[in-house]
Amino acid sequence: GAVVSQHPSWVICKSGTSVKIECRSLDFQATTMFWYRQFPKQSLMLMATSNEGSKATYEQGVEKDKFLINHASLTLSTLTVTSAHPEDSSFYICSARSSDRGGNTEAFFGQGTRLTVV
């Protein structure tokens, strides 16, 4: 299957700093990527849909100024957690679906990023 690489796998940062997480589709182009957040032993909650070359679409309740998403190319989307606080500590997962295989393909997921804000 297609490969989605997410970096870093884990990061610890101080409260008030910003953290950037990268999501790359390695062997396919992805017009659309998705960012999810997962709390321990809970499901994945969709945060935003990232569209190449345009603004991301955020889900209700997700602060767009806090979670900045940039999708500058067909193979890279980034999520920046700005002015991070301990309550932002979570597992963040990106997902991408090939844009050249039609609408019925499965999504592929990155390995996730464990963010801990201290």
Place this chain on the structure above:
Amino acid sequence: AQSVAQPEDQVNVAEGNPLTVKCTYSVSGNPYLFWYVQYPNRGLQFLLKYITGDNLVKGSYGFEAEFNKSQTSFHLKKPSALVSDSALYFCAVRGIQAGTALIFGKGTTLSVSS
């Protein structure tokens, strides 16, 4: 609105026994249904999907799922469980439009004992 329900938080089975992880869905129109597995601190791995066609879908690692339109269910099954199958399983649904995201169930922890 689309939604997925996984009624069991945890399923326990003995190795070698058949396993079932339940999933029901609610979606307007024809659903695209998926099963993913997650190991600790890892991303999700795709197991199988139902788009159209045969109601019985076969996927990775010996898993299969049966689409039942009348019961709006898409239960995951395996004839003989392995200890290595122990993980967190997610059922997901999305609409047919290409740019729509997956909506996940809350997940079911499968524990297979030796």
